[in-house]
Amino acid sequence: MPRIDEVSFQSMILSGRGVTAVLGPTNTGKTHYAIERMVAHDSGVIGLPLRLLAREVYTRLVEKVGHHNVALITGEEKITPHRARYSVCTVEAMPRETTASFVAIDEVQLAADLERGHIFTDRLLHLRGRGETLLLGAATMRPILQQLLPGITIIERPRLSQLLYAGSKKITRLPHRSAIVAFSADEVYAIAELIRRQRGGAAVVLGALSPRTRNAQVALYQEGDVEYLVATDAIGMGLNLDVDHVAFAQDRKFDGYQYRNLNPAELAQIAGRAGRHVRDGTFGVTGRVDPFDNELVHRIESHEFDPVKVLQWRSKAVDYSSLKALKKSLEAAPAVAGLTRALPAVDQQALEHLTRYPEVVDVATTAERVETLWEACALPDYRRITPAQHADLISTIYADLVREGAVNEDFMAEQVRRADHTDGEIDTLSARIAQIRTWTYVSNRPGWLADPTHWQEKTREIEDRLSDALHERLTKRFVDRRTSVLMKRLRENAMLEAEISVNGDVFVEGHHVGQLTGFRFTLAAGGGGSDAKAVQGAALKALALEFEARAARLHAAGNSDLALSSDGLVRWLGDPVARLAASDHVMRPRVILLADEQLQANAREHVLARIERFVNHHIGTILKPLDDISRAEDLEGLAKGLAFQLVENLGVLFRRDVAEEVKSLDQDGRASIRKYGVRFGAYHIFLPALLKPAPAELITLLWALKNDGLDKPGYGELIPMLAAGRTSVVTDPSFERTFYKLAGFRFLGKRAVRIDILERLADLIRPLLQWKPGAEPRPDGAYDGRRFMATTAMLSILGATPDDMEEILKGLGYRADSVTAEDAAAFLASQSAETTSAEAPVENAVAENVDAEAESEPVGVTQAEAPAAEATSDAPAEASPVPVEASPAEEPVEAKPVLLWRPGTRQENQRQGGRHQGDQRRGQRHGQGEGREGGRKGGAPMRGKAQESRPGGGQRKDRPDRHDRGGKPGGPKFEGRPPRKEKPLDPDSPFAKLAALKEQLKK
Structure with missing residues (x-):
């Protein structure tokens, strides 16, 4: 490894005389002192460790001496006014030599940094001002500076605060x-x-x-x-x-x-x-x-720290004669104590990779080209990519510089275009900024571009735009703008201003902080920070006056501005202001106000009173028939009791439940209660006016409030069917059964039928079950002539299929006998010949019923839904034979059987009810109230009589209103008495054939 002679090396280090080191911890005012000393000279250069700090010092100098006197020079930015006296640089961008009167280097302790230290060391050892040189840094630099720069003046400044x-x-x-x-x-x-x-x-x-x-x-x-x-x-x-x-x-x-x-x-x-x-x-x-x-x-x-003992150093004597010589000179070791050879920096690492590229080695054959290569290696790695990738980019730039004398502008334009997008998130924008900074550096290198000014402006513009976008993304992600403004105002002890829009949006200092709905304020999402109490306090001050104003407007509002929704909420102009709760009287629910504490005193009382008036008026209007009968003063005795039960049951009573009262009610009592719109039907005592969507919906709500039923399955789902005019619907076993009744439907197993339609069905069946001349009694007391077949009119009013009809009739307690199509036709012909019927022609009825398949198994009904013809439970099971049904397994028939319907016997209804796992309590009530056929409880069946309340109960055509009149103590009824003398049966009659067929089946 080459080693520079100590004497020659020492001669390369400038003397410390005229150099002042201002040392101390942070917050000692060192940088401020340097700026003051700099403007005291006619020219100066100051080097700073960061471009950010350089920009700050540049701004402060411009404020002092004007922008035309200050230059800013960094690796990525150059502002160089003509004849600028002062230059603010990053340390890497400081000139190697200068004629300036003043030189300052900040944060000189970075000379010990492994990555950038050698640059700081070079500047503090070799760059001097004509009049004054300042070195600014930590006190830990004192020993090493005194060692390397003999004669240096040391000034230590204490920290201004603890x-x-x-x-x-x-x-x-x-x-x-x-x-x-x-x-x-x-x-x-x-x-x-x-x-x-x-x-x-x-x-x-x-x-x-x-x-x-x-x-x-x-x-x-x-x-x-x-x-x-x-x-x-x-x-x-x-x-x-x-x-x-x-x-x-x-x-x-x-x-x-x-x-x-x-x-x-x-x-x-x-x-x-x-x-x-x-x-x-x-x-x-x-x-x-x-x-x-x-x-x-x-x-x-x-501030007691170990002193810096060595500074990072790299040889300044760079040999460009060849690549080998360049690498060798960079590997030189210092000969002076206190300096150590720096680890390979980014530029030296890039050079090491490039010397392995054949295309680079082939080109870098002269000192000029080697120097150009070394200058290209100084390109900072802003992108933080791998050394090999960074070396590839430098290789491309170097090839352009050598072959064309400048970087290819088409290539640069493409690179710049890729970075010129402000969409994307934080990481994407950061990567684009790193990429454009690379090309900003290239545009500021002297001699690298044919038109550097154009590219300097363009890259700076793109970098600024990307930087602003990144700042916006960072702020959006990490700053709640509303909170930041409010916190600033709170710190300034300013009174927060609040306002409320017409839509109820609450703004504090122009920022949305919550929503006022009715008389309740809800803080906006994300409003739970440290400013939440202050924000809410400011908002509530504005809300206090708004609450009083709203209370006055509500008190004067008409009923059209208020509404009661199916969830039990009272809404004013769409906003909930109260909710209903159960009370002792189902028709008088309790009103609970939905309001914050800011609604106080008289305003609160006025609002509550107005809502209560609306609720009472709404119930009284929608349920006027029920309200009228609840207030009726002209009803007495049994009529008054029946009216009370009708109100308690919200307008619908099963007739079986009040059979005794109805029997005992005289004609005057019936008339008094009937004038309030009450109808006495075969199956129900009810108010037809309530079988409309609006009353039914309100009735359902009142029941749900009383019985905690708002969350029960089926609530609110049957009303749309009623509104759509559906006369029958398929039942849902998960629904609460009571909702069917409240909505105006009778639950009949797999099907539910509207109550008024069910009464119309009874009117169609009743004439078909009247006594016919020549009918022979059966052992159970019924007459063979008292049968009927489902007709087109029945199916039409029910909106049901033949299979649905079967379910409905069985649910009402009727039982089916299977006969052949020929026998059924003969039976209907006999009926048509003997009585005048309003039904469809016999041919059509037979054709429809022949196509309907009979059930292979009887469909039972719960005891609570059995017909009035059901017998008492103490009757013996052997009172009548079990009805015989056509069975394909026992006796195959060629044609499909046809169903002839008749009222069920006591035993059949008991057996059918037992097949269901019904409510035992309702079954007992059923048997007592409606399960009587042809006689009183405990007695023998009455022959030739049918109670008015049982399904299929007949009515003589010449006395259509007889079922609504009183009668014997047995209750309202209609009668079809046979003659005293029985006439012999005509052997050619279809009834004779049918009777013979039954006798044959019995044998």
Whole structure:
């Protein structure tokens, strides 16, 4: 390894005479002192460690002496006014020689840095001002400077404020005006995201950001828009920040070669950013960093650190005669104690790769071309890519410089175009900025481009645009703008101004903070930061007056402005202001006001009273028939009791449930209650006016409030079917059964039929079940003539198929006998000949029913839904034979059987009800109230009589209103009495054939 002679080497180092070193910790005013000394001279050059800091000093000098007197020279930017007297540079961009009267180099302790140290060492050893030279840095440089620069003047400046250790704190509990330090972009972003969620936002500063972006982020913090700064150790290099506390979230970093712990001097350099001028600052740890030990704390607080013993050095005597000579000169070792040969920097690593490229070796054959290659190797690796990739780019540029004398502009234009996009997220924009900085550096290299001015302007414009976009993305991601503005106003002790839009949006200082809905204020999402109480307090001050104004408007509002929704909420102009709750009376629900505490005293009472009036009016209007009957004063005795039950059951009673009362109700009582719109049907006592969507919906709501049914399956799902005019629907077993009744439907197994339609069905069936001349009694007391077949009219009003009809009739308690099509036709012919029917022609009815298949198994019904013809439970099971059904397995038939329907017997209904796992309580009530056929409880069946309340109960055509009149104590009924003398059956009659067929089947 070559070694320079010590004497000749020493002669290359300039004397320390005339050099002043101003040393001390951070916050000693060293940079300010250098600026004051610089403007005292007629010319000067100052070198700074960062482009960001260079820009700051440049701005301060322009304020003092004017922009035409100051030049800014960095690797990526050149502002060079004609005849500028002062130059602000990065240390790498400082001239090797100068005629300026003043020279200053800041942060000279970086001469010990492994990556950039050799450049600082070169400048402090070889660059001098004519009148004055200042070296600014840490006190740890004193011994090495005195050793290398004999005669140097040392001035130590004390820190203007104290630096104290504050221990360990959680990130979310750090005080305002804190800087959190980490050493990787991922960690910085993660901490900033946490602070945004918990404390409103943070600015971020990383070395990888462009200077413009870093300046914008620092300004965001300095101007008080955010209270926290998350940064890498870049803030330790002379950035003047208004920081009160520095918290270390990491204490290890990658220095380009390895991960290592920061030494006390490095920690102090960063911690020293806390405190400004005479205001004390604190430092500590956060996150997963262990608390500092007492010795380390003492050294940082008292600024006692190990002195710098050696500086990084690289030979200034570069030999360009050949590539081999160049590499050899760069590997030279210093001959003076206190200097050590620097590790290969980025430029030297790039050279090492390029000397392996045959195309480069073939071209670099002269001293001029070797020098050009070395200049190209100085291209910074802004992109942080691998050395080989970086060397490839340098090889391309070098080839253009050698062959064409300048970088190919088409190639550069393409590279610049790729970077000229402001879309994408933070990482994408950072990568584009790194790429454009490379070409900004190329455009500022003398002699590298044919039109450098054009490319300098273009690349600077693109970099600025990308930097602004990156700043915007960082701010959007890590800063809550609303919170930042509010925090600034709070820090200034200013009164926050609030306003409310016509839509209820609440704004504080122009920022949306929440929504006023009715009389409730909801804080906007993300409003839970440290400013939440202040924001809410400011908003509520504005809301107090708004609440009073709204209360007055609601009190004077008409009923059209209020509405009751199916969820039990009362809405005013669309906003919920109250909800209904159950009370002792189902028709008088309790009103609960939905309002914040700001609605007080008289205003609250007026609002509640107005809503209660609306609710009572709404119920009284929609449910007027029910409301009228509940207030009826002319009802007495059984009529009054029946009306009470009707109100309690919200307008619908199963007739079986009140059979005894109906039997005992006289004609005057019936008339008195009927004038309120009550209808006495075969199956129900009900108010037809309530079988409309609006009343049914309100009835369902009132029941749900009383029975906690708002969340039960089926609530609100049956009303649309009623509104659509559906006369029957397929039942859903998951629905609450009561909702069918409340919606106006009768639950009949797999099908539910609208109540009024069910009564129309009874009107169609009733004439078909009347006694016919010549009918013979069966052992159970019924007449063979009392049968019917499902007709077109029945199917039409039900909107049902023949199969659905089967389900409905079985649910009503009718039972089917299977006969052949011929027998059915004969039966219908007999009916048509003997009575006048309003039904469809016999031929059509037979044709439709022949096509309908009979059920292979009888479909049962629950006891609660059995017909009125059901017998009492104490009747013997052997009272009548089990009906015979056609069975393909026992006796195959050629044609499909046809169903003739008749009222079920006691035994059949009991057997059918037993097949269901119904409610036992409802089954008992069913048997007592509606399960009587042809006789009173416990008695024998009455022959030739049918109760009015049982399905299929007949009515004589010449007395259509008889079922609504009173009668014997047995209750309202209609009668079809046979003659006293039985006439012999005509053997040619179809009834005779049918009877013979039954006798044959019995045998």
